[in-house]
Amino acid sequence: MKAYERKQLLERVEREGATVGADIPDRIEVQGEEIDLREFVFEIKRRDTIPAGERERVERAKKNLRRERLQRVQRIEEGDVTREEGEELAGTIIGIDRALNALQSLGPTDLEREQQAQQAADTKRWMGFLKKALGRDDDAAARRGR
Template identity: 65%
Template sequence: MKEFRRKQLLERVDREAATIGTSIPEAIEVRGESIDLREFVFEIERRETVPSGERDRVERAKRNLRRERRERRERIEEGTIPYEEGRELASAIVGIDRALEALESLDSGSLEAEAERREAADRKRWMNFLKKALGRDDSSSGRTRS
């Protein structure tokens, strides 16, 4: 694989927003064993919280996914594989990252709930800014201007 292609693939997998619009892979092979990754993540996400009996299973899955991600990235980094194989590895890594994000978010709630909380906080900050900028917030005198 050419050096610039290898760097492109590494940049792709290391990009912070790489998982946006990416689906969790249907299945993934980890250490020679096929795992129904999408079904596993959706099964865990369906619950409000992860039951204590499932926590170990989820933590083990996250460790295995992180290890698999690291090993696949190292294969790209070495550059001794054909470009097509590198592209497939990069796509798989981004899918693994998407699954890891979903599993990591379980402790703080669903991805959608977290996004809604952030959006509501952003709207509130924006409205407060607009009120101050337009002179409609005179909290020191206890009244608002008309």
């Protein structure tokens, strides 16, 4: 592979938004172990909450995926691969990034707190709208003695 081709591949995998439209690989070898990555990610995302035992498994999977991603990027950087192998590696790296993004978005959520925050934000927007619509603001009301 030529130096400019390697540079293009590396830019592609580091590009912001590279994962948009990318697929999570069905199966991938991570740290010498073959895993069904897509099935794992979708299985975890289907749940409303992640049990404590599963949380450890997810964190371990994310750590292993990051390590695997780094190793694949280094293979491209070293340039000991053909153009076709580099393309395949780049596609897999982007798929790993997509899986990592999906797993990163998981986490303990407090639905009640989120709902309260949403209601408070809605109320604030509504009050701001009403003040503008009625031509009032707090400073003008205070000057008029209200």
